[in-house]
Amino acid sequence: MRKLTLTLLVCGLLGATSANAQITDGVVRIGVMTDSSGMFSALAGPGGAVAARMAAEDFGGKVAGVPIEVITADHQNKPDLGSTIVRKWYDEDGVDLVLDVPNSSVALAVQAIAKERRKLVIYAGAGTAELTGKNCMPTSFQWVWDTYSVAASTGRAMLDEGAKKWFIIAADYAFGQTMAADISKVVKAGGGTVLGITKHPINTADLSSFILQAQGSNPDVVALANGGSDTVNAVKQFAEFGAGANGTKLAGLAVFITDVHGIGLESAQGLVLTTGFYWDRSDKTREWSKRFFEMHGAMPSMAQAGVYSAVTHYLHAVEALKDDNPEKVAQKMRETRVHDIFADDGYIRADGRLVHDMYLAQVKKPNEVRYPWDYYNIIRTIPAEQAVRPLAESTCPLVTQ
Secondary structure, three states, rough: OOOHHHHHHHHHHHHHHOOOOOOOHHHHEEEEEEEEOOOOOOOHHHHHHHHHHHHHHHOOOEEEEEEEEEEEEOOOOOOHHHHHHHHHHHHHOOOOOEEEEEOOOHHHHHHHHHHHHEEEEEOOOOOOHHOOOOOOOOOEOOOOOOHHHHHHHHHHHHHHHHOEEEEEEEOOOOOHHHHHHHHHHHHHOOOEEEEEEEEOOOOOOHHHHHHHHHHHHOOEEEEEOOOHHHHHHHHHHHOOOOOOOOOOOOOOOOOOOHHHHHHHHHOOOOOOOOOOOOOOOOOOHHHHHHHHHHHOOHHHHHHHHHEEEEEEEHHHHHHHHHHOOOHHHHHHHHHHEEEEOOOOOOOEOOOOEOOOOOEEEEOHHHOOOOOOOOEEEEEEEEEEOOOOEEEEEEEOOOOOO
């Protein structure tokens, strides 16, 4: 009897070892690279790490029989620092998945290293469409938004309302430049005119000269191709200068709900934007968002909700395969539809873009607000296929034309 018991114990141990044999280091380690205290810290930052940990906890804390570990690092909006962090994570610390990475310049630097090492990275905060364009790769995904999706959705809606003359204020780095190019293309294709483009350094506190330049061209729309605190400052100063008094509309091309909260409704009211997530859209989004609020003290931005979704989808793929090989997991993720609090029926295209519905919104007037964070009127749902760049226009080498 003792011999039989010993045999069964050995077989059980061997079975457990076999089940976990493909999970390196006996742990699935997720690295959230973010901006912890700079211009993107509210829309991503600590809230992204909260969302990742929520996903791990909701999964039960384990996947394929091993623990899930979430670690974080602050790239400080420096591409060289982001490169150093991600290289160490992949090469020394056994990180299986890197995600979030707000700041497009940092994201492009991270993408180059992930491509070299054939590792997994998912972008929630970064918006440059180059990540799924010429810089695409099999093991990277852009989950939430890109410059094309917000430019096309917001631009077309305002053109339909007769806003034909546009002036663009853009941040002078990869993201702002791509965004300015995307919105310019949309405006011209829709029969509009771009009166001018002015570019400002990233993280500029005083944008008055750029706003006055825009105002002087007498546009129908001033479009903000910037993000984070640059967008917050621009919207506030636009209101302070009374730049909308003559009927000029303001379009935020990369606006997050945390930006609106920071701006305040007095200045932000009437702002038109496109978002990939709104906390108050359904019972499902409200339930999850209230849990997030209890942990973070703010309602989730679309980037933070996207982190939760991306981690959950990744963990399902690892669980199904009982393997954390990046290329195998990436392929499994591509094969599986996304149904969660972020995407109702999303799917990953050949270029790595998660295709999902987007929402055209307008910021409410203060007297329309019913409860805290009740900031948006959802004007329309933008169907998934209309919210992404057509594959026929893709420069991604993974796309077969």
